Amino acid sequence: MTDDAAHAPRPDRGGPVSGPAGGPGTAQETAARLLRRIGGGGAVTVDLDTTVTAPEERRWEGLPGALVAGDPRLDRDAPYAVLGGPGTGKTSLIVDTAVSFLRAGGRADELMVVTPSKESAAAVRTAVADRLRAEESYATSGSPVRSVHSWAFTILKAVESEQDGPLPRLMSGAEHDAQIRELLRGHVADNRGDWPDEIRPALPLTGFARQLRDLLLRAAERGLGPDDLEELGRRHDRPMWTAAASFLREYRQVQELSGTTNLNASELLHTALAALRADDARERTDVSSPAVARWRDSLRLVLVDDAHNLDPAAGEFIDLFLRPGVTAVVTGDPDQCVFHFRGADEQFLTRHAATGDHRVTLSLSLIHI
Numbered sequence: 001m002t003d004d005a006a007h008a009p010r011p012d013r014g015g016p017v018s019g020p021a022g023g024p025g026t027a028q029e030t031a032a033r034l035l036r037r038i039g040g041g042g043a044v045t046v047d048l049d050t051t052v053t054a055p056e057e058r059r060w061e062g063l064p065g066a067l068v069a070g071d072p073r074l075d076r077d078a079p080y081a082v083l084g085g086p087g088t089g090k091t092s093l094i095v096d097t098a099v100s101f102l103r104a105g106g107r108a109d110e111l112m113v114v115t116p117s118k119e120s121a122a123a124v125r126t127a128v129a130d131r132l133r134a135e136e137s138y139a140t141s142g143s144p145v146r147s148v149h150s151w152a153f154t155i156l157k158a159v160e161s162e163q164d165g166p167l168p169r170l171m172s173g174a175e176h177d178a179q180i181r182e183l184l185r186g187h188v189a190d191n192r193g194d195w196p197d198e199i200r201p202a203l204p205l206t207g208f209a210r211q212l213r214d215l216l217l218r219a220a221e222r223g224l225g226p227d228d229l230e231e232l233g234r235r236h237d238r239p240m241w242t243a244a245a246s247f248l249r250e251y252r253q254v255q256e257l258s259g260t261t262n263l264n265a266s267e268l269l270h271t272a273l274a275a276l277r278a279d280d281a282r283e284r285t286d287v288s289s290p291a292v293a294r295w296r297d298s299l300r301l302v303l304v305d306d307a308h309n310l311d312p313a314a315g316e317f318i319d320l321f322l323r324p325g326v327t328a329v330v331t332g333d334p335d336q337c338v339f340h341f342r343g344a345d346e347q348f349l350t351r352h353a354a355t356g357d358h359r360v361t362l363s364l365s366l367i368h369i
Contacts, residue, residue: 055130058089058096063360067329068096070104070301079302079328081353084362090331093362094305095127097329098144101301102132110300111144114151114318116309121147124305148314149265152272158291159275166261168271176264180216181209183251194243215244216251220266221311226252269313276320299326307332307349309339315348 060068067080074080084090098113113128115121125145146154149170156168171179187193188203195203202208219229226249233241255262263271276292302321304310307330310318322328332349353359 058092060093060096064093064362068093068100070097070101070327074327075358076327077324078355078358079322079330079352081349081355081359082329082331082362083333083349083353083359084331085333086336088362090333090362091124091127091305094303094329094331095124095131097301097303098128099131102128102144103135106300107298108142108144109298111303112151112299112301112321113145113303113305114148115145115305116148116307116314118147118150120306121145121150148310148317149268152269152314152317155292155295156268156272156275159289160261162289162291166259168261168263168268170268171262171264173264177209177213179254180213180251181206183247183254184209184212187247194239194246196239196243199240199243212244212247215241216248217264217266219244219248220264220270221313223270223313266311266313269311269317273313273317273320276317296321296323302326302328304328304330305332307352308334308337308346310345310348312345312347315345318348 059065063080064082066074067082082090082093094113098111101111102108113121113124115124125143128143128145153168153170160167184203187195188200193203199208219225224232226245228245229248230242230245233239233243233245275289299321302318304318307315309332330349330352332346334346334350337346
């Protein structure tokens with residue numbers, strides 16, 4: 001595009017063009033100002049490269065090749081576990097299996113690619129899009145790649161909407177941290193709480209609030225409520241646990257009084273699990289939630305990446321969708337579980353890897369580019 005094109009009137013735009021001082025000006029003045037800003041003294045040409053270069057295709061062998069191709073001889077009554085060290089191609093297998101499914105005519109709503117975090121979901125989503133971008137005939141209105149928390153939130157929101165319940169709201173870590181600090185400031189000002197005397201000087205400190213939040217998150221991931229945490233504190237003689245249980249009870253009361261359903265990531269999974277378990281009970285009486293039924297009935301392929309970084313609640317949530325007839329692939333490496341401090345547990349992966357004929361260990365010899 002030359003500056004002559006920039007000078008041309010824009011019939012699709014109405015109103016004046018802003019001048020240098022924010023007031024009305026001409027398109028010519030705006031273009032000249034932009035040229036001065038980028039240091040251009042003459043005609044400016046913009047060339048857009050619209051060439052799409054597809055990544056090189058990988059060729060898989062053995063059982064991994066059958067999984068990628070969606071071989072009809074695969075057993076769909078139990079998930080397949082794909083193990084392997086760093087760089088052996090676990091995520092590549094997930095990407096290629098998803099792409100192969102979509103290229104073969106599978107719909108995006110029939111596929112779910114699940115990851116432990118939004119960052120890993122974004123990476124897998126980009127990799128899938130890069131391989132499909134060169135497909136002229138492929139189009140979709142949504143992405144089949146989600147973090148486990150995004151999936152749980154979507155399910156929970158749909159169920160609550162059907163039942164005219166309060167719609168859930170997912171809190172950020174910073175917001176959760178701020179609410180805990182605010183309650184702790186009240187404990188300091190009013191000398192409230194069951195905190196041991198030697199701990200009270202730490203209550204206003206940011207580091208204490210963060211450690212308390214970490215304890216409450218780990219408890220929530222294990223499905224422990226205030227009563228459970230208090231019982232554990234008494235049984236193991238941990239006054240801090242009993243004090244934290246009292247704090248958690250007060251925190252939940254404040255949330256209920258606010259009239260909103262604010263959930264942190266750990267509470268979200270357990271709330272979604274409760275909704276799904278209730279739906280299972282209704283299903284036995286033929287009163288299943290339409291939203292949950294749509295998800296379960298439509299899914300044909302579930303792919304779980306980095307399963308070693310899932311916490312127990314996340315694994316239990318995913319398990320509810322791994323039903324006979326649904327092809328499922330779970331990838332991971334038990335030796336790479338480095339997020340135990342965040343509640344990660346490789347049990348979900350190792351449990352599905354216990355069946356020998358549904359387990360494969362990747363090596364670089366099984367993948368060729």
